[in-house]
Amino acid sequence: MSVATGSMDTETARRILTQVPYSSRFTVGALVPPVGLRQSNVRSLGELELVLRPEPASLAGLNVDRLAAWIETEVGDPAGAAAVREVARAASSYAAACEAIHRLIRERVASARLLIESAG
Amino acid sequence: MTLYGYAGKILRLDLTNRRFSEVATEKYQAWGGGHGLGAALFWDFCKDKTITDGRHPANVCILATSPLNGTPVPSGGGRCEVLGVGVGMYPVSWFTRSGFGGRFSTMLKHAGWDAIVIEGKASSPVWVDIRNDKVEIRDAAALWGKDTWETQHAIREFMGAPGGVDNAWWDLNPTAADALDPARDMGRTTQKPAVLTIGPAGENQTAAGCLLHDAGNGAGQGGFGAVWGSKNLKAISVVGTGEVRVADPKALLRARHVTQQKYVTSITQPDFASWSKIGNVPRPLFMNPPPTTERRPQACQGCISGCRARFAVGYGNESTCQETNWYLPAVRRVAKSMEELAEINLRAADVIQRYGHNSFLFQTGLHWLEYLYEEGILGPGKAIPSNLPWETYGTLEFAEKLIHALSHREDIGADLADGWVQAAYKWGRGDDLRTGHLQNSYWGMPEHGYDPRAELEWGYGSILGDRDINEHCFNIIFTNVTAAFAFAKPMRLEARELVEIISEKLIPYATNRPEVLDFADANMYSEDVARLVLWHRHYTRFYKQSALFCDLRWPDFYNTNTPDNRGATASDDAGEHIFWNAVTGEGISFAEGIERGRRIWNLDNAIWTLQGRHRDMVHFAPYVYETRFEKGELFPFYMWPCRDEQGEWHYKDLMGRKLDKDKFDEFKTIFYRMEGWDVATGWPTRKLLASLDLDEVADALEAAGRLGVERS
Numbered sequence A: 001m002s003v004a005t006g007s008m009d010t011e012t013a014r015r016i017l018t019q020v021p022y023s024s025r026f027t028v029g030a031l032v033p034p035v036g037l038r039q040s041n042v043r044s045l046g047e048l049e050l051v052l053r054p055e056p057a058s059l060a061g062l063n064v065d066r067l068a069a070w071i072e073t074e075v076g077d078p079a080g081a082a083a084v085r086e087v088a089r090a091a092s093s094y095a096a097a098c099e100a101i102h103r104l105i106r107e108r109v110a111s112a113r114l115l116i117e118s119a120g
Numbered sequence B: 001m002t003l004y005g006y007a008g009k010i011l012r013l014d015l016t017n018r019r020f021s022e023v024a025t026e027k028y029q030a031w032g033g034g035h036g037l038g039a040a041l042f043w044d045f046c047k048d049k050t051i052t053d054g055r056h057p058a059n060v061c062i063l064a065t066s067p068l069n070g071t072p073v074p075s076g077g078g079r080c081e082v083l084g085v086g087v088g089m090y091p092v093s094w095f096t097r098s099g100f101g102g103r104f105s106t107m108l109k110h111a112g113w114d115a116i117v118i119e120g121k122a123s124s125p126v127w128v129d130i131r132n133d134k135v136e137i138r139d140a141a142a143l144w145g146k147d148t149w150e151t152q153h154a155i156r157e158f159m160g161a162p163g164g165v166d167n168a169w170w171d172l173n174p175t176a177a178d179a180l181d182p183a184r185d186m187g188r189t190t191q192k193p194a195v196l197t198i199g200p201a202g203e204n205q206t207a208a209g210c211l212l213h214d215a216g217n218g219a220g221q222g223g224f225g226a227v228w229g230s231k232n233l234k235a236i237s238v239v240g241t242g243e244v245r246v247a248d249p250k251a252l253l254r255a256r257h258v259t260q261q262k263y264v265t266s267i268t269q270p271d272f273a274s275w276s277k278i279g280n281v282p283r284p285l286f287m288n289p290p291p292t293t294e295r296r297p298q299a300c301q302g303c304i305s306g307c308r309a310r311f312a313v314g315y316g317n318e319s320t321c322q323e324t325n326w327y328l329p330a331v332r333r334v335a336k337s338m339e340e341l342a343e344i345n346l347r348a349a350d351v352i353q354r355y356g357h358n359s360f361l362f363q364t365g366l367h368w369l370e371y372l373y374e375e376g377i378l379g380p381g382k383a384i385p386s387n388l389p390w391e392t393y394g395t396l397e398f399a400e401k402l403i404h405a406l407s408h409r410e411d412i413g414a415d416l417a418d419g420w421v422q423a424a425y426k427w428g429r430g431d432d433l434r435t436g437h438l439q440n441s442y443w444g445m446p447e448h449g450y451d452p453r454a455e456l457e458w459g460y461g462s463i464l465g466d467r468d469i470n471e472h473c474f475n476i477i478f479t480n481v482t483a484a485f486a487f488a489k490p491m492r493l494e495a496r497e498l499v500e501i502i503s504e505k506l507i508p509y510a511t512n513r514p515e516v517l518d519f520a521d522a523n524m525y526s527e528d529v530a531r532l533v534l535w536h537r538h539y540t541r542f543y544k545q546s547a548l549f550c551d552l553r554w555p556d557f558y559n560t561n562t563p564d565n566r567g568a569t570a571s572d573d574a575g576e577h578i579f580w581n582a583v584t585g586e587g588i589s590f591a592e593g594i595e596r597g598r599r600i601w602n603l604d605n606a607i608w609t610l611q612g613r614h615r616d617m618v619h620f621a622p623y624v625y626e627t628r629f630e631k632g633e634l635f636p637f638y639m640w641p642c643r644d645e646q647g648e649w650h651y652k653d654l655m656g657r658k659l660d661k662d663k664f665d666e667f668k669t670i671f672y673r674m675e676g677w678d679v680a681t682g683w684p685t686r687k688l689l690a691s692l693d694l695d696e697v698a699d700a701l702e703a704a705g706r707l708g709v710e711r712s
Helices: A010-017 A045-052 A064-075 A078-090 A094-118 B025-031 B034-045 B104-110 B148-159 B182-187 B224-230 B249-263 B338-355 B359-374 B396-407 B420-426 B456-464 B475-486 B495-504 B527-544 B576-584 B590-611 B622-626 B661-675 B686-691 B695-703
Strands: A026-032 A036-042 A059-061 B009-014 B019-024 B061-064 B080-085 B095-100 B115-119 B126-131 B134-139 B194-197 B211-213 B217-219 B233-239 B295-298 B308-311 B639-643 B649-653
Touching (some): A010 A045, A010 A094, A036 B359, A036 B475, A064 A094, B009 B134, B025 B034, B025 B590, B034 B080, B034 B115, B034 B527, B080 B104, B104 B194, B148 B194, B148 B233, B249 B576, B456 B527, B475 B639, B590 B686
Antiparallel strands (some): A026 A036, B080 B095, B295 B308
């Protein structure tokens, strides 16, 4: 069992694919030369996956600890949050952490979709 | 006498009487070109310099080229400067500037004109048809209501110019007799006319109105589309078959060759640590994924960078930077894939270009509108009534409806048309400027991606001037250093080495004074930083906005392609002044260019003073003083070279701080004293103006009771 599918039941999968209320949004940024720091926010892991997708001339901006807390409490995915903390701790740099988190979130969203589809 | 680099004459358009006349450029040569030329023309031809709304009939709008336009100066030949009193700034719309790239300025030079002065107001919509020396002010009834792209197509069709990418010769003369004029190479060309136009946002005189040229070259800030709309001016088309005479072609080509051989990174080897280097284009300046890899680079005329693109899919062409980002945060709400995200996002870029609407207002504004809607403040039957389909936020359909409403003064567009900060106060949302929900930090304009609490030269320069400066000279330090930290890579240059190299080029005010780059808490209101801001204001006023070197490529302070890491700026082999001298034959030093910038900047301040500026007005929006630049929210760190208590240089994180209002006020006193302005008012003094050969300006200020006083 991969970390992406670990501890996921249909209820968790539904939460992963659901948009949280606006008041529970998570603020993210991006370093985009020459424009600088770009502000944004996300309300679901699906949006987060799009934000984190590696780009050759920009870099996502986020606070990993706050992200993990948001996934745990607002999205309602403690296992995902633990996995985020784990891959971030193992990464050699902030950028490497972003890439690892992106892979994790992408797989987790895909797993959630599969689970919901198979559950009918 | 030959004026090398100049066409030799300026076109003066009197829209009220539908006449035009010529002014000799020679009188204005000392101002250089671009902003300097335009500010001097504004001073001479604007009869009421107290106006504070660009839509006033007395406003004069100027389009000004540089001697470098139409020459092969690397990334220095394709920009055009726009000047006049702006629209929608807060609390006052200052005499301000904008600029755009593409082909317009070079075509204007080839047609024989250095600048266009637009005065008065036509009684009904008109457009201006310039074909070499022939100028016609034509009826624009059939164009009014068209978007920016439709307008350009219609004008090309009217003129018989080939469309698409055909390279057929065509005759730009309206009659066969005209075509026999031997002075102009028979008036035949393969070039399409270069058209600058407004869309619905400008026609309806909204502060968001842009001037747009080709698919995506826009002058957004300042609301110059609204200025044109107020004058009933829909478009200016120009096509020319002349030439630009260069004083020393051999020196020009030598410097260009040096640039290529010595300073440019290979275009095929993108380098994370050299984003801003001349010629280094990691990819088009998109802020989001492009729709396809099948694309061609597209550049302003003469540019070696090609920071834009044209795509095989046929949308998103020529948009770059902010236009490709204005709707991105919303699209993520609905996109199910990167492909869908890219398509909606770039089609939204096309929408905003066609309406001629300034995309930059959404940098902070889109988040604010979403916040108001989601908090139940804005929407059907809410405190801020809006019947837009907010539940479809993020779709292309919503983007079109939003931009349509804002461009036509419909729905919330009725209030936003006069400026976003003005709308905030009208809606009783002034506190949003205190909390930071609306981050329009200087003169009612959106904060750029460089927070004024960290990127001091950007914030201070903007509030001490007239607008968000949008000058990327120094923030390459932040982006490169921060990126290196993000990737845990060793810095190519240690902090001390970096600031020493840069300060070598801060001639003449801060030469070899690296402390001017120290943005640490202990130094952020110092004379050091004031000295940096001083250099920056003067450098950009001449080299960037008058000589029109492209902001995204110049200056080149440090360059890791060279053995000693020194960039081209101020160098003796390919510095800015080397190119200027090769084209004009003038022989100025780099420092003399800075001095020209000082003169131009001070003329600007004299105009702001006549408009009513006083130092007490020069303050940021409240959130800059009252809230912190929150650490880790937008990025984990904001790295910048700073000295520690022992005077040792380190890269330090600047996040987590706010500006102190009283200390910033003290900083203004230091800055004003350095400029020679009255420290009590910020007004220029006679002594200063006389030293700049601006006695006539001092006389005007004295007559208005706004001449600064010398204080000990």
